[in-house]
Amino acid sequence: MTSQNKTVKMFVEGQWKNSRGCEETTAVMNPSTGKEIARCPIGTVEDVNEAVASASAALEGWAETPIVERARVMFAYRELIEENFDDLARLLTREHGKTHAEAKAEVQRGLEMVEFACGIPAMIAGQTFPQIARGVDGETNRHPVGVCVGITPYNFPNMVPMWMFPIAITCGNTFVLKPSEKVPLSAIRLIELLVDAGVPKGVVNLVHGGKTVVDALLRHQDVAAISFVGSTTIAKYVYEVGCAHGKRVQSAGGAKNHLIIMPDADLDQSVKALAASAFGCAGQRCMAGSVAVAVGSVGDSLIDGLMSHAASMKVGLTDGNDATEMGPVISGEHRDRVAGYLDSAASSGASVVLDGRNVDAGDSFLLGPSVVDQVTIDMPLWKEEVFGPLLSVVRADSLEQAIEVGKACPFGNGASVFTQSGYVAREFKRHFNAGMIGVNVGVPAPMAWLPFTGWNQSFFGDLHIQGTEGVQFYTRQKMTLTRWFASKDESHVDPVWNSD
Numbered sequence: 001m002t003s004q005n006k007t008v009k010m011f012v013e014g015q016w017k018n019s020r021g022c023e024e025t026t027a028v029m030n031p032s033t034g035k036e037i038a039r040c041p042i043g044t045v046e047d048v049n050e051a052v053a054s055a056s057a058a059l060e061g062w063a064e065t066p067i068v069e070r071a072r073v074m075f076a077y078r079e080l081i082e083e084n085f086d087d088l089a090r091l092l093t094r095e096h097g098k099t100h101a102e103a104k105a106e107v108q109r110g111l112e113m114v115e116f117a118c119g120i121p122a123m124i125a126g127q128t129f130p131q132i133a134r135g136v137d138g139e140t141n142r143h144p145v146g147v148c149v150g151i152t153p154y155n156f157p158n159m160v161p162m163w164m165f166p167i168a169i170t171c172g173n174t175f176v177l178k179p180s181e182k183v184p185l186s187a188i189r190l191i192e193l194l195v196d197a198g199v200p201k202g203v204v205n206l207v208h209g210g211k212t213v214v215d216a217l218l219r220h221q222d223v224a225a226i227s228f229v230g231s232t233t234i235a236k237y238v239y240e241v242g243c244a245h246g247k248r249v250q251s252a253g254g255a256k257n258h259l260i261i262m263p264d265a266d267l268d269q270s271v272k273a274l275a276a277s278a279f280g281c282a283g284q285r286c287m288a289g290s291v292a293v294a295v296g297s298v299g300d301s302l303i304d305g306l307m308s309h310a311a312s313m314k315v316g317l318t319d320g321n322d323a324t325e326m327g328p329v330i331s332g333e334h335r336d337r338v339a340g341y342l343d344s345a346a347s348s349g350a351s352v353v354l355d356g357r358n359v360d361a362g363d364s365f366l367l368g369p370s371v372v373d374q375v376t377i378d379m380p381l382w383k384e385e386v387f388g389p390l391l392s393v394v395r396a397d398s399l400e401q402a403i404e405v406g407k408a409c410p411f412g413n414g415a416s417v418f419t420q421s422g423y424v425a426r427e428f429k430r431h432f433n434a435g436m437i438g439v440n441v442g443v444p445a446p447m448a449w450l451p452f453t454g455w456n457q458s459f460f461g462d463l464h465i466q467g468t469e470g471v472q473f474y475t476r477q478k479m480t481l482t483r484w485f486a487s488k489d490e491s492h493v494d495p496v497w498n499s500d
Protein backbone atom coordinates (compact mmCIF):
# COMPACT_ATOMS: atom_id res chain seq x y z
CA MET A 1 0.00 0.00 0.00
CA THR A 2 1.85 3.08 -1.16
CA SER A 3 -0.65 5.46 -2.74
CA GLN A 4 -2.30 8.00 -0.48
CA ASN A 5 -6.06 7.99 0.02
CA LYS A 6 -6.39 4.51 -1.45
CA THR A 7 -9.34 2.64 0.06
CA VAL A 8 -8.22 -0.74 1.35
CA LYS A 9 -9.89 -3.90 0.11
CA MET A 10 -11.43 -6.86 1.85
CA PHE A 11 -10.30 -10.43 1.12
CA VAL A 12 -13.02 -12.96 0.40
CA GLU A 13 -13.01 -16.26 -1.53
CA GLY A 14 -9.33 -15.77 -2.26
CA GLN A 15 -9.93 -12.37 -3.97
CA TRP A 16 -9.19 -8.78 -2.97
CA LYS A 17 -12.47 -6.89 -3.42
CA ASN A 18 -14.08 -3.58 -2.62
CA SER A 19 -16.49 -3.47 0.28
CA ARG A 20 -20.05 -4.05 -1.01
CA GLY A 21 -22.24 -0.98 -1.26
CA CYS A 22 -20.06 0.98 1.13
CA GLU A 23 -19.32 4.57 0.22
CA GLU A 24 -18.23 5.66 3.69
CA THR A 25 -14.59 5.36 4.72
CA THR A 26 -12.42 6.42 7.66
CA ALA A 27 -8.86 7.74 7.57
CA VAL A 28 -5.77 5.64 8.30
CA MET A 29 -3.15 8.08 9.60
CA ASN A 30 0.61 8.14 9.96
CA PRO A 31 1.02 9.34 13.58
CA SER A 32 4.50 10.71 12.85
CA THR A 33 3.32 13.07 10.12
CA GLY A 34 -0.31 13.55 11.09
CA LYS A 35 -1.14 12.77 7.44
CA GLU A 36 -3.59 10.31 5.95
CA ILE A 37 -2.03 7.25 4.30
CA ALA A 38 -5.10 5.21 3.32
CA ARG A 39 -8.87 4.99 3.75
CA CYS A 40 -10.71 2.13 5.43
CA PRO A 41 -14.30 1.26 4.46
CA ILE A 42 -16.74 1.14 7.36
CA GLY A 43 -18.01 -2.16 5.92
CA THR A 44 -21.48 -3.63 5.53
CA VAL A 45 -23.58 -6.60 6.59
CA GLU A 46 -23.24 -7.85 2.98
CA ASP A 47 -19.44 -7.90 3.39
CA VAL A 48 -19.83 -10.05 6.50
CA ASN A 49 -22.30 -12.40 4.83
CA GLU A 50 -19.95 -12.85 1.89
CA ALA A 51 -16.90 -13.46 4.11
CA VAL A 52 -18.70 -15.95 6.37
CA ALA A 53 -20.11 -17.77 3.30
CA SER A 54 -16.57 -17.99 1.91
CA ALA A 55 -15.22 -19.36 5.22
CA SER A 56 -18.14 -21.83 5.50
CA ALA A 57 -17.60 -23.15 1.99
CA ALA A 58 -13.91 -23.78 2.67
CA LEU A 59 -14.47 -25.40 6.06
CA GLU A 60 -15.03 -29.04 5.18
CA GLY A 61 -12.11 -29.35 2.78
CA TRP A 62 -9.73 -27.61 5.16
CA ALA A 63 -10.87 -29.53 8.25
CA GLU A 64 -10.29 -32.78 6.31
CA THR A 65 -6.80 -31.70 5.26
CA PRO A 66 -4.33 -33.65 7.43
CA ILE A 67 -2.99 -31.62 10.35
CA VAL A 68 0.60 -32.05 9.16
CA GLU A 69 -0.33 -30.47 5.81
CA ARG A 70 -2.06 -27.59 7.56
CA ALA A 71 1.02 -27.10 9.73
CA ARG A 72 3.20 -27.13 6.62
CA VAL A 73 1.47 -23.93 5.48
CA MET A 74 2.62 -22.42 8.77
CA PHE A 75 6.22 -23.52 8.14
CA ALA A 76 6.10 -21.76 4.74
CA TYR A 77 4.42 -18.72 6.34
CA ARG A 78 7.18 -18.57 8.93
CA GLU A 79 9.81 -18.33 6.18
CA LEU A 80 7.91 -15.55 4.40
CA ILE A 81 7.57 -13.51 7.59
CA GLU A 82 11.32 -13.86 8.18
CA GLU A 83 12.00 -12.70 4.60
CA ASN A 84 9.67 -9.71 4.97
CA PHE A 85 10.50 -8.97 8.61
CA ASP A 86 11.87 -5.46 8.20
CA ASP A 87 9.15 -4.36 5.74
CA LEU A 88 6.46 -5.60 8.13
CA ALA A 89 8.07 -3.61 10.95
CA ARG A 90 8.27 -0.45 8.82
CA LEU A 91 4.64 -0.74 7.75
CA LEU A 92 3.71 -1.12 11.41
CA THR A 93 5.61 2.02 12.36
CA ARG A 94 3.99 3.91 9.53
CA GLU A 95 0.39 3.15 10.43
CA HIS A 96 0.78 2.90 14.22
CA GLY A 97 3.67 5.20 15.22
CA LYS A 98 5.66 2.81 17.41
CA THR A 99 9.45 2.91 17.10
CA HIS A 100 11.34 0.69 14.69
CA ALA A 101 12.71 -1.38 17.60
CA GLU A 102 9.22 -1.77 19.07
CA ALA A 103 7.81 -2.68 15.67
CA LYS A 104 10.48 -5.37 15.19
CA ALA A 105 9.72 -6.75 18.66
CA GLU A 106 6.03 -6.91 17.72
CA VAL A 107 6.71 -8.73 14.44
CA GLN A 108 8.91 -11.15 16.39
CA ARG A 109 6.06 -11.91 18.83
CA GLY A 110 3.74 -12.54 15.89
CA LEU A 111 6.32 -14.79 14.26
CA GLU A 112 6.51 -16.79 17.49
CA MET A 113 2.78 -17.45 17.25
CA VAL A 114 3.42 -19.00 13.83
CA GLU A 115 6.25 -21.08 15.31
CA PHE A 116 3.85 -22.22 18.02
CA ALA A 117 1.30 -23.10 15.32
CA CYS A 118 3.93 -25.20 13.51
CA GLY A 119 3.95 -27.45 16.61
CA ILE A 120 0.18 -27.91 16.87
CA PRO A 121 0.29 -31.46 15.42
CA ALA A 122 2.09 -32.49 18.61
CA MET A 123 -0.44 -30.69 20.81
CA ILE A 124 -3.75 -31.55 19.23
CA ALA A 125 -3.56 -35.25 19.99
CA GLY A 126 -6.31 -36.72 22.12
CA GLN A 127 -6.18 -39.14 25.02
CA THR A 128 -6.71 -42.87 24.93
CA PHE A 129 -7.95 -45.09 27.75
CA PRO A 130 -7.51 -48.70 26.63
CA GLN A 131 -9.74 -51.09 28.60
CA ILE A 132 -11.53 -48.27 30.48
CA ALA A 133 -14.12 -50.98 31.09
CA ARG A 134 -13.88 -54.66 30.21
CA GLY A 135 -13.64 -54.92 26.42
CA VAL A 136 -14.16 -51.16 26.01
CA ASP A 137 -11.62 -48.56 24.90
CA GLY A 138 -12.16 -44.83 25.45
CA GLU A 139 -10.59 -42.00 23.50
CA THR A 140 -10.87 -38.27 22.98
CA ASN A 141 -10.08 -36.37 19.79
CA ARG A 142 -9.99 -32.66 19.07
CA HIS A 143 -12.03 -31.35 16.13
CA PRO A 144 -12.22 -27.84 14.65
CA VAL A 145 -15.10 -25.69 15.94
CA GLY A 146 -16.00 -24.17 12.55
CA VAL A 147 -15.88 -20.61 11.24
CA CYS A 148 -13.92 -18.45 13.70
CA VAL A 149 -13.81 -14.66 13.87
CA GLY A 150 -11.05 -12.34 15.12
CA ILE A 151 -11.72 -8.69 16.02
CA THR A 152 -8.55 -6.79 16.89
CA PRO A 153 -7.46 -3.44 18.41
CA TYR A 154 -5.20 -0.71 17.06
CA ASN A 155 -2.29 -1.07 19.46
CA PHE A 156 -0.77 -4.30 18.08
CA PRO A 157 -1.75 -4.30 14.37
CA ASN A 158 0.51 -7.24 13.60
CA MET A 159 0.80 -9.33 16.78
CA VAL A 160 -2.84 -9.49 17.90
CA PRO A 161 -4.20 -10.85 14.57
CA MET A 162 -1.34 -13.37 14.82
CA TRP A 163 -2.59 -14.42 18.27
CA MET A 164 -5.63 -15.71 16.45
CA PHE A 165 -5.66 -16.92 12.85
CA PRO A 166 -2.45 -19.04 12.79
CA ILE A 167 -3.77 -21.12 15.68
CA ALA A 168 -7.38 -21.21 14.49
CA ILE A 169 -6.58 -22.35 10.95
CA THR A 170 -3.88 -24.84 11.91
CA CYS A 171 -6.51 -26.44 14.17
CA GLY A 172 -8.66 -26.90 11.03
CA ASN A 173 -11.02 -23.94 11.32
CA THR A 174 -11.61 -21.24 8.73
CA PHE A 175 -11.35 -17.61 9.70
CA VAL A 176 -12.73 -14.08 9.24
CA LEU A 177 -10.48 -11.29 10.53
CA LYS A 178 -11.80 -7.79 11.29
CA PRO A 179 -8.78 -5.60 12.14
CA SER A 180 -8.98 -2.17 13.73
CA GLU A 181 -10.11 0.38 11.17
CA LYS A 182 -7.28 2.62 12.44
CA VAL A 183 -4.53 0.18 11.37
CA PRO A 184 -5.73 -2.21 8.64
CA LEU A 185 -2.51 -2.21 6.58
CA SER A 186 -0.47 -4.70 8.64
CA ALA A 187 -3.37 -7.17 8.67
CA ILE A 188 -3.66 -6.89 4.88
CA ARG A 189 0.06 -7.61 4.44
CA LEU A 190 -0.13 -10.59 6.81
CA ILE A 191 -2.97 -12.08 4.76
CA GLU A 192 -1.08 -11.48 1.50
CA LEU A 193 1.87 -13.42 2.89
CA LEU A 194 -0.38 -16.21 4.12
CA VAL A 195 -1.81 -16.55 0.61
CA ASP A 196 1.76 -16.75 -0.73
CA ALA A 197 2.42 -19.50 1.83
CA GLY A 198 -0.28 -21.58 0.14
CA VAL A 199 -3.40 -21.27 2.27
CA PRO A 200 -6.38 -22.44 0.16
CA LYS A 201 -9.16 -20.12 -1.02
CA GLY A 202 -11.71 -19.20 1.64
CA VAL A 203 -9.71 -20.46 4.63
CA VAL A 204 -8.84 -16.90 5.65
CA ASN A 205 -11.00 -13.86 4.93
CA LEU A 206 -10.70 -10.21 5.87
CA VAL A 207 -13.42 -7.60 6.36
CA HIS A 208 -13.12 -3.99 7.46
CA GLY A 209 -15.22 -1.65 9.53
CA GLY A 210 -16.54 -0.94 13.01
CA LYS A 211 -19.71 -1.58 14.96
CA THR A 212 -21.99 -2.58 12.06
CA VAL A 213 -19.57 -5.23 10.89
CA VAL A 214 -18.79 -6.46 14.42
CA ASP A 215 -22.49 -6.74 15.24
CA ALA A 216 -23.14 -8.75 12.08
CA LEU A 217 -20.26 -11.12 12.92
CA LEU A 218 -21.45 -11.60 16.52
CA ARG A 219 -24.94 -12.56 15.34
CA HIS A 220 -24.17 -14.59 12.22
CA GLN A 221 -25.62 -18.09 12.54
CA ASP A 222 -22.65 -19.70 10.74
CA VAL A 223 -20.00 -18.24 13.06
CA ALA A 224 -18.90 -20.68 15.78
CA ALA A 225 -16.27 -18.78 17.78
CA ILE A 226 -15.20 -15.19 18.40
CA SER A 227 -11.81 -13.94 19.60
CA PHE A 228 -11.81 -10.29 20.60
CA VAL A 229 -9.12 -7.96 21.91
CA GLY A 230 -9.87 -4.32 22.71
CA SER A 231 -11.20 -2.00 25.41
CA THR A 232 -13.17 -3.39 28.35
CA THR A 233 -16.53 -1.84 27.40
CA ILE A 234 -16.44 -3.42 23.95
CA ALA A 235 -14.88 -6.68 25.22
CA LYS A 236 -17.79 -7.15 27.64
CA TYR A 237 -20.31 -6.29 24.93
CA VAL A 238 -18.73 -8.73 22.47
CA TYR A 239 -18.69 -11.46 25.13
CA GLU A 240 -22.33 -10.93 26.10
CA VAL A 241 -23.73 -10.62 22.58
CA GLY A 242 -21.56 -13.42 21.21
CA CYS A 243 -22.56 -15.81 24.01
CA ALA A 244 -26.24 -14.82 23.67
CA HIS A 245 -25.97 -15.94 20.04
CA GLY A 246 -24.47 -19.29 20.96
CA LYS A 247 -20.83 -18.57 20.14
CA ARG A 248 -17.73 -19.65 22.02
CA VAL A 249 -16.07 -16.33 23.00
CA GLN A 250 -12.68 -15.29 24.37
CA SER A 251 -12.65 -11.53 24.91
CA ALA A 252 -9.65 -9.61 26.24
CA GLY A 253 -10.23 -6.07 27.55
CA GLY A 254 -8.39 -3.09 28.97
CA ALA A 255 -6.01 -2.90 31.88
CA LYS A 256 -4.44 -0.89 34.67
CA ASN A 257 -1.16 -2.59 35.52
CA HIS A 258 0.61 -1.98 38.82
CA LEU A 259 4.36 -2.06 39.38
CA ILE A 260 5.30 -2.37 43.05
CA ILE A 261 8.73 -1.10 44.04
CA MET A 262 9.98 -2.32 47.40
CA PRO A 263 12.63 -0.43 49.42
CA ASP A 264 15.16 -3.24 48.79
CA ALA A 265 14.76 -3.16 44.99
CA ASP A 266 17.75 -2.53 42.73
CA LEU A 267 16.81 1.07 41.96
CA ASP A 268 18.69 1.53 38.67
CA GLN A 269 17.29 -1.68 37.20
CA SER A 270 13.80 -0.88 38.50
CA VAL A 271 13.81 2.63 37.02
CA LYS A 272 14.86 1.28 33.61
CA ALA A 273 12.18 -1.41 33.73
CA LEU A 274 9.49 1.03 34.90
CA ALA A 275 10.30 3.59 32.22
CA ALA A 276 10.30 0.91 29.49
CA SER A 277 7.01 -0.47 30.81
CA ALA A 278 5.23 2.89 31.17
CA PHE A 279 6.59 4.76 28.13
CA GLY A 280 7.35 1.88 25.70
CA CYS A 281 4.95 1.90 22.73
CA ALA A 282 3.94 5.33 24.10
CA GLY A 283 2.07 3.55 26.89
CA GLN A 284 -0.33 1.93 24.42
CA ARG A 285 0.07 -1.65 25.60
CA CYS A 286 -2.47 -3.63 27.57
CA MET A 287 0.51 -4.78 29.65
CA ALA A 288 2.00 -1.28 30.09
CA GLY A 289 2.84 -0.40 33.68
CA SER A 290 0.57 2.55 34.37
CA VAL A 291 0.75 2.75 38.18
CA ALA A 292 3.96 2.58 40.20
CA VAL A 293 3.32 1.77 43.84
CA ALA A 294 6.34 3.05 45.77
CA VAL A 295 6.61 1.24 49.10
CA GLY A 296 8.15 2.88 52.16
CA SER A 297 11.24 5.02 51.69
CA VAL A 298 11.75 4.35 47.97
CA GLY A 299 9.30 6.97 46.59
CA ASP A 300 11.46 10.12 46.30
CA SER A 301 14.51 8.39 44.84
CA LEU A 302 12.27 6.51 42.41
CA ILE A 303 10.76 9.78 41.16
CA ASP A 304 14.25 11.32 40.79
CA GLY A 305 15.42 8.26 38.84
CA LEU A 306 12.38 8.34 36.54
CA MET A 307 12.84 12.07 35.87
CA SER A 308 16.47 11.72 34.87
CA HIS A 309 15.76 8.60 32.81
CA ALA A 310 12.88 10.29 30.95
CA ALA A 311 15.05 13.36 30.29
CA SER A 312 17.60 11.16 28.52
CA MET A 313 15.06 9.35 26.32
CA LYS A 314 15.00 10.17 22.61
CA VAL A 315 11.35 11.17 22.20
CA GLY A 316 10.28 12.01 18.67
CA LEU A 317 8.97 10.92 15.32
CA THR A 318 9.39 7.29 14.37
CA ASP A 319 8.72 6.98 10.64
CA GLY A 320 12.13 7.43 9.04
CA ASN A 321 14.00 7.75 12.31
CA ASP A 322 15.18 4.43 13.75
CA ALA A 323 16.98 6.06 16.69
CA THR A 324 13.77 7.32 18.34
CA GLU A 325 13.06 5.60 21.67
CA MET A 326 9.49 6.80 22.22
CA GLY A 327 7.08 7.81 19.48
CA PRO A 328 3.63 9.37 19.04
CA VAL A 329 0.26 7.99 20.11
CA ILE A 330 -2.31 6.82 17.58
CA SER A 331 -4.26 10.05 16.98
CA GLY A 332 -4.58 13.71 17.90
CA GLU A 333 -7.81 12.92 19.69
CA HIS A 334 -6.14 10.25 21.80
CA ARG A 335 -3.18 12.55 22.60
CA ASP A 336 -5.63 15.19 23.87
CA ARG A 337 -7.53 12.61 25.92
CA VAL A 338 -4.34 11.41 27.65
CA ALA A 339 -3.17 15.00 28.21
CA GLY A 340 -6.56 15.76 29.79
CA TYR A 341 -5.65 13.43 32.67
CA LEU A 342 -2.76 15.76 33.57
CA ASP A 343 -5.20 18.65 34.13
CA SER A 344 -7.66 16.54 36.12
CA ALA A 345 -4.84 15.02 38.22
CA ALA A 346 -3.53 18.45 39.19
CA SER A 347 -7.00 19.72 40.11
CA SER A 348 -7.71 16.65 42.25
CA GLY A 349 -4.59 17.10 44.39
CA ALA A 350 -1.95 14.98 42.64
CA SER A 351 1.35 16.47 41.56
CA VAL A 352 2.44 16.51 37.89
CA VAL A 353 6.21 16.13 38.24
CA LEU A 354 6.92 15.50 34.56
CA ASP A 355 4.60 17.07 31.96
CA GLY A 356 4.66 15.39 28.51
CA ARG A 357 2.84 18.28 26.91
CA ASN A 358 6.13 20.18 26.81
CA VAL A 359 7.34 18.55 23.61
CA ASP A 360 7.52 20.01 20.15
CA ALA A 361 5.01 17.79 18.36
CA GLY A 362 4.67 19.65 15.04
CA ASP A 363 1.90 17.94 13.03
CA SER A 364 2.50 14.59 14.72
CA PHE A 365 0.51 12.99 17.54
CA LEU A 366 3.45 13.13 19.91
CA LEU A 367 3.04 13.44 23.67
CA GLY A 368 6.13 13.20 25.86
CA PRO A 369 6.44 10.98 28.94
CA SER A 370 4.56 12.20 32.03
CA VAL A 371 4.85 11.26 35.69
CA VAL A 372 2.17 12.15 38.25
CA ASP A 373 3.03 11.69 41.93
CA GLN A 374 0.72 11.43 44.97
CA VAL A 375 -2.04 9.70 43.02
CA THR A 376 -4.72 8.10 45.21
CA ILE A 377 -7.25 5.40 44.41
CA ASP A 378 -10.24 7.76 44.42
CA MET A 379 -8.89 9.72 41.41
CA PRO A 380 -10.04 9.06 37.80
CA LEU A 381 -6.35 8.83 36.89
CA TRP A 382 -6.09 5.68 39.04
CA LYS A 383 -9.54 4.25 38.25
CA GLU A 384 -9.50 4.54 34.46
CA GLU A 385 -7.30 3.08 31.75
CA VAL A 386 -5.28 6.00 30.34
CA PHE A 387 -3.44 4.09 27.57
CA GLY A 388 -0.73 6.67 27.01
CA PRO A 389 2.80 7.55 28.22
CA LEU A 390 1.69 8.62 31.69
CA LEU A 391 2.91 6.91 34.86
CA SER A 392 0.97 7.47 38.08
CA VAL A 393 2.83 7.05 41.36
CA VAL A 394 0.89 5.86 44.42
CA ARG A 395 2.67 5.86 47.79
CA ALA A 396 2.22 2.90 50.16
CA ASP A 397 3.65 2.03 53.59
CA SER A 398 3.95 -1.73 53.11
CA LEU A 399 3.61 -4.65 50.71
CA GLU A 400 0.23 -5.43 52.31
CA GLN A 401 -0.99 -1.92 51.50
CA ALA A 402 0.26 -2.27 47.91
CA ILE A 403 -1.64 -5.56 47.61
CA GLU A 404 -4.78 -3.77 48.91
CA VAL A 405 -4.38 -1.17 46.13
CA GLY A 406 -4.42 -4.04 43.63
CA LYS A 407 -7.54 -5.53 45.24
CA ALA A 408 -9.41 -2.28 44.66
CA CYS A 409 -8.59 -2.32 40.95
CA PRO A 410 -11.39 -3.54 38.65
CA PHE A 411 -8.93 -4.68 35.97
CA GLY A 412 -6.53 -7.61 36.36
CA ASN A 413 -4.10 -8.01 33.49
CA GLY A 414 -0.50 -7.65 34.72
CA ALA A 415 1.42 -6.64 37.85
CA SER A 416 5.08 -6.74 38.81
CA VAL A 417 7.09 -6.49 41.98
CA PHE A 418 10.65 -5.17 42.20
CA THR A 419 12.49 -6.61 45.16
CA GLN A 420 15.49 -8.68 46.17
CA SER A 421 13.49 -10.69 48.67
CA GLY A 422 12.25 -14.13 47.68
CA TYR A 423 9.67 -13.98 50.47
CA VAL A 424 8.21 -10.69 49.23
CA ALA A 425 8.16 -11.99 45.66
CA ARG A 426 6.33 -15.12 46.77
CA GLU A 427 3.72 -13.19 48.78
CA PHE A 428 3.17 -10.85 45.85
CA LYS A 429 2.90 -13.67 43.34
CA ARG A 430 0.35 -15.48 45.45
CA HIS A 431 -1.81 -12.56 46.52
CA PHE A 432 -1.75 -9.77 43.95
CA ASN A 433 -5.08 -9.35 42.12
CA ALA A 434 -3.92 -9.87 38.52
CA GLY A 435 -3.55 -12.78 36.12
CA MET A 436 -0.02 -12.13 34.81
CA ILE A 437 2.73 -11.55 37.36
CA GLY A 438 6.28 -10.28 36.98
CA VAL A 439 9.12 -10.47 39.47
CA ASN A 440 11.71 -7.82 38.54
CA VAL A 441 10.16 -7.83 35.04
CA GLY A 442 8.58 -4.60 33.74
CA VAL A 443 6.16 -6.09 31.21
CA PRO A 444 5.17 -9.64 32.25
CA ALA A 445 3.57 -10.39 28.88
CA PRO A 446 3.73 -14.10 28.09
CA MET A 447 5.21 -15.44 24.88
CA ALA A 448 3.27 -17.64 22.46
CA TRP A 449 3.73 -20.85 24.49
CA LEU A 450 2.08 -19.43 27.64
CA PRO A 451 -1.54 -18.27 28.04
CA PHE A 452 -2.41 -14.55 28.22
CA THR A 453 -4.21 -14.92 31.53
CA GLY A 454 -6.01 -11.63 32.18
CA TRP A 455 -8.40 -11.54 35.15
CA ASN A 456 -11.44 -9.50 36.23
CA GLN A 457 -12.52 -6.79 33.75
CA SER A 458 -9.43 -7.54 31.63
CA PHE A 459 -10.82 -10.80 30.29
CA PHE A 460 -14.26 -12.27 29.62
CA GLY A 461 -14.50 -15.97 28.90
CA ASP A 462 -12.81 -19.14 30.00
CA LEU A 463 -10.06 -20.23 27.61
CA HIS A 464 -7.43 -17.53 27.12
CA ILE A 465 -5.50 -16.53 24.03
CA GLN A 466 -2.08 -18.20 23.38
CA GLY A 467 -0.53 -21.43 24.64
CA THR A 468 -2.42 -24.69 24.93
CA GLU A 469 -5.56 -22.77 25.98
CA GLY A 470 -5.55 -21.25 22.50
CA VAL A 471 -5.57 -24.73 20.96
CA GLN A 472 -8.37 -25.75 23.32
CA PHE A 473 -10.40 -22.67 22.38
CA TYR A 474 -10.15 -23.42 18.66
CA THR A 475 -11.04 -27.12 19.02
CA ARG A 476 -13.89 -29.12 20.50
CA GLN A 477 -13.48 -32.58 21.93
CA LYS A 478 -15.20 -35.72 20.87
CA MET A 479 -15.18 -38.73 23.16
CA THR A 480 -15.61 -42.23 21.73
CA LEU A 481 -16.19 -45.51 23.52
CA THR A 482 -15.42 -48.54 21.35
CA ARG A 483 -16.22 -52.15 21.82
CA TRP A 484 -15.44 -54.90 19.32
CA PHE A 485 -16.94 -58.34 19.64
CA ALA A 486 -15.18 -61.57 18.98
CA SER A 487 -16.84 -62.87 15.84
CA LYS A 488 -18.36 -65.97 17.44
CA ASP A 489 -17.81 -66.17 21.17
CA GLU A 490 -18.85 -63.07 23.15
CA SER A 491 -19.11 -64.83 26.48
CA HIS A 492 -16.00 -63.13 27.97
CA VAL A 493 -17.46 -59.59 27.63
CA ASP A 494 -18.50 -57.93 30.89
CA PRO A 495 -22.30 -58.24 31.25
CA VAL A 496 -22.49 -54.56 32.29
CA TRP A 497 -21.52 -53.61 28.76
CA ASN A 498 -23.46 -56.48 27.21
CA SER A 499 -26.76 -55.95 29.04
CA ASP A 500 -28.68 -53.97 26.42
Ligand code: NAD
Pocket (backbone or CB within 6 Å): 151, 152, 153, 154, 155, 156, 160, 178, 179, 180, 181, 209, 210, 211, 214, 215, 229, 230, 231, 232, 234, 235, 252, 253, 254, 255, 285, 286, 385, 387, 413, 452, 454, 458
Ligand atom coordinates in the same frame (compact mmCIF):
# COMPACT_ATOMS: atom_id res chain seq x y z
P1 NAD B 1 -11.52 -0.71 20.89
O1 NAD B 1 -12.30 -1.47 21.91
O2 NAD B 1 -11.90 0.70 20.61
O3 NAD B 1 -11.57 -1.47 19.47
C1 NAD B 1 -11.27 -2.84 19.37
C2 NAD B 1 -12.07 -3.43 18.21
O4 NAD B 1 -13.46 -3.28 18.46
C3 NAD B 1 -11.78 -2.73 16.88
O5 NAD B 1 -11.68 -3.70 15.86
C4 NAD B 1 -12.98 -1.83 16.70
O6 NAD B 1 -13.32 -1.63 15.33
C5 NAD B 1 -14.10 -2.59 17.40
N1 NAD B 1 -15.11 -1.70 17.97
C6 NAD B 1 -14.92 -0.44 18.44
N2 NAD B 1 -16.08 0.07 18.91
C7 NAD B 1 -17.01 -0.90 18.76
C8 NAD B 1 -18.41 -0.99 19.07
N3 NAD B 1 -19.07 0.04 19.64
N4 NAD B 1 -19.05 -2.13 18.79
C9 NAD B 1 -18.40 -3.17 18.23
N5 NAD B 1 -17.10 -3.14 17.90
C10 NAD B 1 -16.39 -2.03 18.17
O7 NAD B 1 -9.98 -0.82 21.31
P2 NAD B 1 -8.73 -0.04 20.71
O8 NAD B 1 -8.81 1.39 21.16
O9 NAD B 1 -8.60 -0.34 19.27
O10 NAD B 1 -7.54 -0.78 21.46
C11 NAD B 1 -7.04 -0.42 22.72
C12 NAD B 1 -7.68 -1.23 23.82
O11 NAD B 1 -7.39 -2.62 23.62
C13 NAD B 1 -7.12 -0.89 25.21
O12 NAD B 1 -8.19 -0.85 26.11
C14 NAD B 1 -6.18 -2.05 25.51
O13 NAD B 1 -5.97 -2.29 26.87
C15 NAD B 1 -6.92 -3.18 24.85
N6 NAD B 1 -6.04 -4.31 24.59
C16 NAD B 1 -6.16 -5.41 25.39
C17 NAD B 1 -5.31 -6.49 25.22
C18 NAD B 1 -5.43 -7.69 26.12
O14 NAD B 1 -4.82 -8.72 25.81
N7 NAD B 1 -6.17 -7.64 27.20
C19 NAD B 1 -4.34 -6.47 24.21
C20 NAD B 1 -4.25 -5.34 23.39
C21 NAD B 1 -5.13 -4.26 23.60
